[in-house]
Amino acid sequence: MKHHIILRIGAKLLIPPIMLFALYVQFHGDYGPGGGFQAGVIFASAFILYGLVFGLAELRRVAPLAVVTKLMAAGWLIYIGVGYAGLILGGKFLDYDVLSHDPVSGQHLGILLVELGVGVTVASAMLVIYQCFAAHQSRELADDEW
Amino acid sequence: MIIRLRNLFAVVMLSSVFSLLSTGLFVTLDAVDVAFTEAAVGAGITTVLFLGALALTGSIEKPQRGRPYIALLVMTALAAMLLYGTMDMPPFGDAGAPAHRHVAPEYITGTQTQIGIPNMVSAILASYRGFDTLGETGVIFTAGIGVLLLLRRRLSSRQQSGGGDAE
Numbered sequence: 001m002k003h004h005i006i007l008r009i010g011a012k013l014l015i016p017p018i019m020l021f022a023l024y025v026q027f028h029g030d031y032g033p034g035g036g037f038q039a040g041v042i043f044a045s046a047f048i049l050y051g052l053v054f055g056l057a058e059l060r061r062v063a064p065l066a067v068v069t070k071l072m073a074a075g076w077l078i079y080i081g082v083g084y085a086g087l088i089l090g091g092k093f094l095d096y097d098v099l100s101h102d103p104v105s106g107q108h109l110g111i112l113l114v115e116l117g118v119g120v121t122v123a124s125a126m127l128v129i130y131q132c133f134a135a136h137q138s139r140e141l142a143d144d145e146w
Numbered sequence: 147m148i149i150r151l152r153n154l155f156a157v158v159m160l161s162s163v164f165s166l167l168s169t170g171l172f173v174t175l176d177a178v179d180v181a182f183t184e185a186a187v188g189a190g191i192t193t194v195l196f197l198g199a200l201a202l203t204g205s206i207e208k209p210q211r212g213r214p215y216i217a218l219l220v221m222t223a224l225a226a227m228l229l230y231g232t233m234d235m236p237p238f239g240d241a242g243a244p245a246h247r248h249v250a251p252e253y254i255t256g257t258q259t260q261i262g263i264p265n266m267v268s269a270i271l272a273s274y275r276g277f278d279t280l281g282e283t284g285v286i287f288t289a290g291i292g293v294l295l296l297l298r299r300r301l302s303s304r305q306q307s308g309g310g311d312a313e
Binding site for chain 1: 178179181182183186187190191194195198199201202260261262263264265267268269271272273276277279280282283284286287289290291293294296297298
């Protein structure tokens, strides 16, 4: 892709707004449409765009597989951790009412943390799957092959 | 409308377009959260992953040998059973349908008083049905681990041989 200057500049311009939009979808999910699943996919798509344009080696430099794999587990552990936090604080598993001083703000906190866990897992899982698929490409595809 | 194609690249593109069109359908039905997911997952990332898979396997479907009469029979029987099952469904938009009478009213009133957030979908997804979402996240985690286990060996051997094909 070295000669495709329009694609490279276009990707560089697009990636920051995509990531910002993903964060907006993530943390505004309580108030508007969106949530962890959508935000995770959008966040991963920014990285995938980077990988498509600049190559897998560059993508693996900014998002190493070892780190992404651990994040994938960490997201789910955040979710389960919120569940156990409710258990420890005297409620039921995944009961957010007891997380804060009153039930409504406990629910706010619980939903925010749970959605964060979902977002982290989804984004990293998409990156892991993309990196695994892209690593198998043993040859450059010619333009007329598609 | 039925389209038959052997060029899998065109199939992937058409399913992406179909996904984008159904996004419009979901918006018309006021299901913006579903539309959002369909646009991001169905039209976006699935297309990229399909193209990645096509790059590994080739983009033309192999012609099929023989005539799959048994498959046709099974599919017809399954379709008949499913159609028979839908005959008991309440009409579309029926306010007396069980889905609208069982727990839905409780969720609608409870979102304001118990959860206190404006987006009802988030309240149901993350709080009322928190166990479901925990399981769904687990499914995505498992999918990532599965792909990693199946494809990782070549990934790491390519790394050691400096990007060359190790096999």
